[in-house]
Amino acid sequence: MKSPHDMSTTSALSVRSTGAVTTRVLTQLRRDHRTLAMLLVLPCALMTLLWWMFDGLPGNGFSSLGPALLALIPFIIMFLVTSVTTLRERTSGTLERLLAMPMGKLDFLLGYAIAFGVVAAVQSALAVGLCVWVLDLTIIGSTWMLMVVAVVDAVLGTAMGLFVSAFARTEFQAVQFMPAVVIPQLLLCGLFVPRDQLPRTLEVISDVLPLSYAVDAMQKVASSTETGEVWGDIAIISAYVVAALALGALTLRRQSA
Amino acid sequence: MMNNAVSVRSLRVARGGNEVLRDLDVFVKSGQVTGLLGPSGCGKTTLMRAIVGVQRITGGDVEVFGSPAGSASLRDRIGYVTQQPSVYDDLTVTENLRFFARILGVAPGRVDECVDLVKLGDNRASIVSRLSGGQRSRVSLAVALLGEPALLVLDEPTVGLDPVLRVELWETFHRLADAGAGVLVSSHVMDEASRCDRLLLMREGRLIADDTPEGLLASTSTEDIEQAFLSIVRHEEAAA
Numbered sequence: 267m268k269s270p271h272d273m274s275t276t277s278a279l280s281v282r283s284t285g286a287v288t289t290r291v292l293t294q295l296r297r298d299h300r301t302l303a304m305l306l307v308l309p310c311a312l313m314t315l316l317w318w319m320f321d322g323l324p325g326n327g328f329s330s331l332g333p334a335l336l337a338l339i340p341f342i343i344m345f346l347v348t349s350v351t352t353l354r355e356r357t358s359g360t361l362e363r364l365l366a367m368p369m370g371k372l373d374f375l376l377g378y379a380i381a382f383g384v385v386a387a388v389q390s391a392l393a394v395g396l397c398v399w400v401l402d403l404t405i406i407g408s409t410w411m412l413m414v415v416a417v418v419d420a421v422l423g424t425a426m427g428l429f430v431s432a433f434a435r436t437e438f439q440a441v442q443f444m445p446a447v448v449i450p451q452l453l454l455c456g457l458f459v460p461r462d463q464l465p466r467t468l469e470v471i472s473d474v475l476p477l478s479y480a481v482d483a484m485q486k487v488a489s490s491t492e493t494g495e496v497w498g499d500i501a502i503i504s505a506y507v508v509a510a511l512a513l514g515a516l517t518l519r520r521q522s523a
Numbered sequence: 524m525m526n527n528a529v530s531v532r533s534l535r536v537a538r539g540g541n542e543v544l545r546d547l548d549v550f551v552k553s554g555q556v557t558g559l560l561g562p563s564g565c566g567k568t569t570l571m572r573a574i575v576g577v578q579r580i581t582g583g584d585v586e587v588f589g590s591p592a593g594s595a596s597l598r599d600r601i602g603y604v605t606q607q608p609s610v611y612d613d614l615t616v617t618e619n620l621r622f623f624a625r626i627l628g629v630a631p632g633r634v635d636e637c638v639d640l641v642k643l644g645d646n647r648a649s650i651v652s653r654l655s656g657g658q659r660s661r662v663s664l665a666v667a668l669l670g671e672p673a674l675l676v677l678d679e680p681t682v683g684l685d686p687v688l689r690v691e692l693w694e695t696f697h698r699l700a701d702a703g704a705g706v707l708v709s710s711h712v713m714d715e716a717s718r719c720d721r722l723l724l725m726r727e728g729r730l731i732a733d734d735t736p737e738g739l740l741a742s743t744s745t746e747d748i749e750q751a752f753l754s755i756v757r758h759e760e761a762a763a
Contacts, residue, residue: 283626286622286625290611294614359608360611362577363609366601367598368599368628522577523538523539
């Protein structure tokens with residue numbers, strides 16, 4: 267039997283609660299030096315590795331693959347970090363405690379999304395800055411636009427990580443979602459085979475996968491100064507972020523068996 | 524202030540096909556410390572979760588201050604302490620309390636008051652993961668006290684604490700009850716029972732006794748609560 271209150275939706279968004287969650291998550295991250303270092307240094311190290319691979323080869327392999335990787339890396343890292351962190355909150359009992367308090371579900375998720383969004387912004391700024399100013403990534407569009415897209419991609423990873431953490435009971439399972447959710451998107455995003463050359467069925471599937479738009483946006487910034495289509499991609503990615511957060515809110519139950 | 528803080532009628536909870544609570548009727552009064560005793564696995568935690576409103580129930584009613592358990596209006600009136608301390612290991616004591624205080628919307632000054640209430644003044648700047656098990660559960664208790672709740676539900680709050688601290692915490696529970704709060708404390712340590720105003724004995728999902736400690740000893744002609752419990756169980760089994 268379900269009591270009627272369980273159906274009641276969360277109250278209006280509370281800036282106080284959202285802010286409290288954001289501050290708390292950032293304080294926790296600040297304490298965890300190793301994770302923080304990985305978050306900030308790893309993307310830069312990987313981009314440097316990619317640059318090095320093509321160093322001395324003819325053509326400009328780094329500039330053609332770089333933008334797609336700038337979309338993928340923050341997405342993957344934030345997806346993993348977020349799903350494990352939120353899962354920890356579920357298993358430690360603190361989530362249940364919060365939901366027994368006057369805490370809105372959306373406030374909780376937004377608090378997380380903002381905290382990791384801030385981290386993602388710093389992470390992407392470092393990686394993009396390194397690529398453009400140190401590793402000579404050639405882009406035709408603006409560097410700022412590249413950063414905006416990278417941040418939106420990272421926030422997408424965060425939102426999806428928040429959502430899938432609901433379906434994992436252990437950290438082991440949460441980590442398994444990475445090959446299940448991320449790798450198919452990675453294969454179909456246009457990095458290996460241009461999307462319009464995929465078999466029709468796969469092309470349609472790639473059209474509904476958010477990462478396709480993330481990579482598209484990056485490649486458009488790299489290849490043209492035209493920003494209209496990029497903003498269109500950003501709008502689509504943002505819609506996926508909102509949907510993932512809304513679905514995530516549905517998975518937060520105040521009552522459990 | 525002797526109203527019913529909690530009234531539970533015909534409560535049934537099934538989990539994984541097992542009946543954890545079977546047709547339970549029980550009430551908890553404000554202004555008293557009520558002890559919930561019984562062996563591990565008898566359904567104490569499930570009953571407490573149902574009262575707090577985080578347990579999905581199969582049948583019956585659970586009302587807290589006249590509203591169905593778990594109602595939004597109750598969320599800032601109940602303090603709940605789970606057996607596993609539900610606090611953030613990687614934050615300091617003060618940071619934990621400050622965070623929950625913001626969620627509850629209580630004044631920041633409450634943080635220090637609650638730290639002192641659970642005697643963690645010397646550890647306020649320590650990271651929780653570096654504290655002992657007993658200290659960690661006191662951090663969890665301090666969080667529950669933040670909102671000055673009208674009902675405190677405490678699941679084995681004194682496990683692993685040294686005897687002196689245990690006595691002090693029981694004094695705190697009585698002070699809160701004297702101030703009008705309903706306090707429900709579970710324990711599987713029968714010697715803590717004598718500190719309660721009223722005792723509820725549970726076994727296998729059922730309530731087998733509901734009396735004052737003195738009344739229980741008198742009615743079973745026993746000398747301590749453990750013996751009283753055994754006497755009631757034997758009596759029931761003989762009747763069955």
